[in-house]
Amino acid sequence: MASKRNGDGDLAVAGAAEFYTPKKHWASRLAPYASEWAGFLATMPVAAGAHWWMTSEPAAMPWASAGLTLLGTGVTALTWYCARARAVIVRRFATATAGITAAWTTAATIAGPWETPLLQLYAFGGAGVALSWSIFKALKRGGDFEAGGDNLWEKVKLAGVKTGPLEVEPNKVSGTLQLPRGELDVGDVQKRADKIASYLGLRKGAVRIIEDPEDASQAQMTVVPRDVLKDPADWPGASHPGGSIADPLVFGVYEDTELLRLWLPGDPKTSRNATHLQINGMNGSGKSAGFKQLATEILTRRDVALIVLDPSKGDQTVGFLQGSRAHLVTDVGACKKLLKALPGVITNRASQLGRWGYDQWVPEAFTKHRMPYLVVWVEEATKLLKSVEKFDVIAQEARSAGISLVLSQQKSTFRQMSTDVRSQLGAVLCFGVKDPEDAGYSLSDETLDAGAAPHRWKNRWPGCCYLEAPGVEEARYPTPARTYRATDEALAADIAACAEHAPDLPEDTAEALGLPQRASDTADDQEGGTVVPMRSTTPTRHTDPDVDPLEALDSLQEADVDDDPDDPEAGLASLPDETETDLDEVDPDAEIPEVPDTAAQIALPQPRPSLARARANVENWATRQPGVFGPKDVPTDLHGRDRSWVSRMLSALAEEGVIVRADDPGTYRARPARGHAA
Ligand SMILES: Nc1ncnc2c1ncn2[C@@H]1O[C@H](COP(=O)(O)OP(=O)(O)OP(=O)(O)O)[C@@H](O)[C@H]1O
Known part of the structure; x- marks a missing residue:
């Protein structure tokens, strides 16, 4: 193979390309050998001319002889020196050629090239040298691409693989591989991708192999010699200021310099589905920076509203x-309340869209009916999802109602995110993770098999990511990208420049979610612009002032999706005597902790408490237990549901820090009281 570095010291894309460039015509096949034969033919007229010149000036002959001898020795020495970086055989061969040519030219200049034995030496010796160069090249290069390719595949123990025509782009060479049928499969080649990179003198991960979905004996090989991700590109400004959310969100570049683009709404014309997004990455991997850029992209569009739930980090x-x-x-x-209010909003929006004749949200829904697309961004999603029932159903319905959910969390193990929820999300943005197992919770097997390895970055390469999403070519899923390097000031300035385009929340949506129509209408913001806590927003309006919105939603949810279909007692009133027995376990003398409104209800037997009341009851009971307890210990009539519900509830309370986990799995204890002395 040709030199691995070009004159600038960069890894040579051209080198890789040169190795692979197919030579189909006889002229191009012979071209590599032309130089030695041209040199052979040129030597005779040069020597004849020099001889004629020297003999016409006899006085100069002694000087010319000495000068030519010195020049020949110098050229030979220079060749030896310049070829020091090449293989030993090449260095020797080149030096010998220079020495022989210089000696013959000097002798021929003095005596005349047609004199015996100079003419014979030229005819046989010169032709022999030229021929041996051609043989050497032919053996080394194979004379065409395929033999060179065979050499590569043999070296990496994949003999029989053939490389098809290659497409050479800046910093990228790609082409199809034909595998020997029945002998090798794509997995074999994928396993050796780093060996191929090593053979080509490239970094790990520079070679990726993707299976051809139509033909298992073929694969797509992509070689990206230079790692452009090392140095992140600077934020170039919002991509579509004043544009539509239907335009892609642009928030970084792939390693082959393509833009990193994400589409959230669907597009009926291209059959692209609307999508939710799951974002994973370990601490410091660049999730927050990615969020800021995506949020900026969203907030600079005219037909989308953004709601951010960030229960942990706040400001x-x-x-x-x-x-x-x-x-x-x-x-x-407030975050939980908002998520629980979403089903109502989804139903409402979906029926509005249906009335207007749309299957899903389209930009026209905004231009004609002022319904903006809605993005609900949930940071630290695991903490919130646990306490939202049937989140998979919410996610499923949300997409057709023009709502995208973005769930960001460090990792999404099956414990943290159910398979049902996961299957509804549709898109994944995976930053650096701790280990391959974590990568497996985010990215598909196909992407990982094709060489995606986010665990290699950990948090040492913040912003590096893989994106699997509708609208992005599947072959691009294993291509690493990096988000832009941006400052908060630059992003905030872009958002401010487009503030006039930002739509309000429709009145009914705002009302149902307990949000103002305009974020800046909140008291907090007017006071100087702090993050708006939900509790400071205007209360939700309802037609019946006596009905608590959450209770109403709970009843609705329960009517729709009873969480305990197998429970024979579901929907039946609990027996009062059982209630008394259970309530014996609740210390009647203990002071009732602060549970607004609902605490007073605990002692009263209820037919089947609403979801909200059941939660409050369980929380109240759990915080008053003197010892270790588990789901089976929680009195049924406090909640009226099955044990798995109680188990989820206790786990959620532990996540929130209301109670603590005890030593045995699935057991808990009340949080030790603090500050009694005060
Ligand atoms: N594309 C990027 N280029 C350069 N630096 C970046 C990039 N993305 C993020 N960073 C830097 O990496 C650091 C960590 O990023 P960030 O806070 O976004 O990570 P995170 O995943 O949100 O971490 P945590 O979960 O701990 O909050 C920050 O200093 C940030 O400026």
Whole structure:
């Protein structure tokens, strides 16, 4: 193979390309050998001319002889020196050729090239040298692409693989591989991708192999010699200021310099589905920076509203959105409430879209009916999802109602995110993770098999990511990308420049979610623009002032999706005597902790408490237990549901820090009381 580095010291894309460039015509097949024969033929007239010149000036002959001898020795020495980086055989061969040519030219200049034995030496010796160069090249290069390719495949123990025509782009060479049928499969080649990179003198991960979905004996090989991700590109500004959310969100570049693009709404014309997005990555892998850029892209569009639920970090991550039209909710309870209110909003929006004749949200829904697309971004999603029933159903319905959910969390193990929820999300953005197992919770097997390895980055390469999403070519899924390097000030300035385009939330949506129509209408924001906690927003309006919105939603949910279909007692009133027995376990003398409104209801036997009341009852009971307890210990009539529900509830309470986990799995204890002395 040709030199691995070009004159600038860069890894040579051209080198890789040169190795592979197919030579189909006889002229191009012979071209590599032309130089030695041209040199052979040129030597005779040069020597004859020099001889004629020297003999016409006899006085100069002694000087010319000495000069030519010195020049020949110098050229030979220079050849030896310049070829020091080449293989020993090449160096010797080149030096010998220079020496022989210089000696013959000097002798021929003095005596005349047609004199015996100079003419014979030229005819046989010169032709012999030229021929041996051609043989040497032919053996080394094979004379055409395929033999060179065979050499590569043999070296990496994949003999029989053939490389098809290659497409050479800046920093990328790609082409089809034909595998020997029945002998090798794509997995064999994928396993050796790093060996191929090593043979080509490239970094690990520079070679990726993707299976051809139509033919298992073929694969697509992509070689990306230079790692452009090492140095992230600077934020170039919002990609479509004042544009539609139907335009892609652009938030970085792939290693082959393509833009990193994400589409959230569907597109009936191209059959692209609307999607939710799952974002994973370990601490410091660049999730927050990615969020800021995507949020900026969203907030600079004219037909989309953004709601951000960030129960953990608050100002740290979303602070730069102060004063923007993003609705920011940072209170845990308020975040949960909002998520639980989503089904109502989904139903409402879906039926509106249906009435207007749309199967899904399209930009026209905004231009004609002022219904913006809605993005609900949930940071630290695991904490919130656990307490939202049937989240998979919410996710499933949300897409057709023009709502995309973005769930961001460090990792999505099956414990943290059910397969049902996962299957509804549709798109994954995976930043650096701790180990291959974590990568497996985010990316598909196909992407991982094709060489995606986010665990190699960990958090040492913040912003590096893989994206699997509708609208992105599947062959691109294993291609690494990096988000832009951006400052909060630059992003905030872009958002501010488009503030006039940002739409309000429709009145009914705002009302149902307990949000103002305009984020900047909140008292907090007017006071100087802090993150807006949900509790500071205007209360939801309802037609019946006596019905608590959450209770109403709970009843609706229960009517729709009873969480305990197998429970024979589902929907039946609990027997009062059982209630008394159970309530014996609740310390009647203990002071009732602060559970707004609902605490007073605990002692009263209820037919089957609403979901909200059941949660409050269980929480109240659990925080008052003197010892270790598990789901089976929680009195049924406090909640009226099956044990798996109680188990999920206790786990959620432990996540929220209301109770703590005990030593044995599935057991808990009340949080030790603090500050009694005070
Ligand atoms: N594309 C990028 N290029 C360069 N630096 C980046 C990039 N993305 C993120 N960073 C830097 O990496 C660091 C960690 O990023 P970030 O806070 O977004 O990670 P995170 O995954 O949100 O971490 P955590 O979960 O701990 O909050 C920050 O200093 C950030 O500026």
